[in-house]
Amino acid sequence: MTLEQEIQQKQFASDRQKMMINIIYTAGYINQMMREQLKPYGISPPQYNILRILRGQHPKPATVKLLTNRMLDKMSNASRLVETLRKKELIIRKICPNDRRRVEIKITKLGLQILSKIDAEHGNFDHNFDHISDQEARTLNNILDKTRKST
Amino acid sequence: MTLEQEIQQKQFASDRQKMMINIIYTAGYINQMMREQLKPYGISPPQYNILRILRGQHPKPATVKLLTNRMLDKMSNASRLVETLRKKELIIRKICPNDRRRVEIKITKLGLQILSKIDAEHGNFDHNFDHISDQEARTLNNILDKTRKST
DNA sequence: TTACAATAGATGTATCTACATCAAATGTAG
DNA sequence: CTACATTTGATGTAGATACATCTATTGTAA
Numbered sequence: 247m248t249l250e251q252e253i254q255q256k257q258f259a260s261d262r263q264k265m266m267i268n269i270i271y272t273a274g275y276i277n278q279m280m281r282e283q284l285k286p287y288g289i290s291p292p293q294y295n296i297l298r299i300l301r302g303q304h305p306k307p308a309t310v311k312l313l314t315n316r317m318l319d320k321m322s323n324a325s326r327l328v329e330t331l332r333k334k335e336l337i338i339r340k341i342c343p344n345d346r347r348r349v350e351i352k353i354t355k356l357g358l359q360i361l362s363k364i365d366a367e368h369g370n371f372d373h374n375f376d377h378i379s380d381q382e383a384r385t386l387n388n389i390l391d392k393t394r395k396s397t
Numbered sequence: 398m399t400l401e402q403e404i405q406q407k408q409f410a411s412d413r414q415k416m417m418i419n420i421i422y423t424a425g426y427i428n429q430m431m432r433e434q435l436k437p438y439g440i441s442p443p444q445y446n447i448l449r450i451l452r453g454q455h456p457k458p459a460t461v462k463l464l465t466n467r468m469l470d471k472m473s474n475a476s477r478l479v480e481t482l483r484k485k486e487l488i489i490r491k492i493c494p495n496d497r498r499r500v501e502i503k504i505t506k507l508g509l510q511i512l513s514k515i516d517a518e519h520g521n522f523d524h525n526f527d528h529i530s531d532q533e534a535r536t537l538n539n540i541l542d543k544t545r546k547s548t
Numbered sequence: 549t550t551a552c553a554a555t556a557g558a559t560g561t562a563t564c565t566a567c568a569t570c571a572a573a574t575g576t577a578g
Numbered sequence: 579c580t581a582c583a584t585t586t587g588a589t590g591t592a593g594a595t596a597c598a599t600c601t602a603t604t605g606t607a608a
Contacts, residue, residue, distance in 0.1 A: 261535050
């Protein structure tokens with residue numbers, strides 16, 4: 247189904263306008279797909295994102311600042327996501343003794359176990375795009391990178 | 398700046414995995430850009446989206462269902478967005494006399510005026526991507542359309 | 549006509565996002 | 579050391595999203 251059909255729009259003013267809407271619409275599609283596949287594990291895409299970052303750091307701790315810098319959506323509120331994950335006992339947080347402004351955040355054994363299960367079943371979720379060739383993926387990445395450069 | 402630098406990740410597992418993250422990240426970039434440019438007019442991107450749909454229908458009324466079908470994010474709650482826009486007097490809503498389950502929604506003169514001002518200053522917001530050629534935009538659109546096809 | 553299904557929309561709840569502001573701790577210039 | 583700026587994170591508020599559930603209305607088959 248074309249984008250025009252999916253949002254029931256006759257035509258777009260330009261290829262670039264369609265491009266903008268297409269990027270946003272496809273991002274929603276990917277997010278929804280991940281949300282559904284993560285649902286059995288009781289975590290949301292942003293929570294999954296944070297757990298992945300913490301596993302990458304493991305066993306070193308991370309700080310809220312580090313999470314904020316690496317998260318896809320810089321504006322989202324890492325403090326609150328950390329608190330949510332702490333309640334689920336997927337991470338632990340404690341005040342850093344050397345600099346008491348900071349908090350040290352680590353993924354727990356339970357958190358690692360959940361990520362392992364997700365790995366086993368879904369990998370990086372990229373199997374959902376096996377019908378896209380490496381060449382196509384690279385072409386897409388190049389244009390998207392260029393898209394974010396300001397004029 | 399490459400995506401790797403922007404989210405401080407060394408490398409991705411595959412071109413397809415980078416593609417997924419790149420689409421989501423770029424969508425956030427576009428959304429933020431539109432949010433900033435719409436801010437002086439006091440409306441958010443989803444509200445702008447609804448006003449655009451209503452202008453396209455004008456002077457015919459739309460229903461909540463029609464808005465839901467055409468919105469980029471099908472899962473968002475059109476009822477509540479309509480109520481927000483009604484409070485701002487950018488739209489009016491009344492119960493459809495023929496089918497009292499439905500509501501008829503129309504953009505007001507004030508709503509049209511605001512859209513006109515936005516048109517004058519920002520067009521379709523696609524001038525933000527003048528550095529992308531038509532050919533690149535079409536290539537991107539083709540791959541994105543393909544991306545959303547299930548395997 | 550009377551059940552019952554289908555449709556349209558509203559509402560409740562939890563989560564998330566955007567953004568401003570606050571507080572605590574630390575760094576630094578005088 | 580003191581005053582002030584900077585850094586780090588938490589919190590308040592408004593809006594948006596995801597999803598389930600509810601109500602009212604209409605369609606439809608017996």
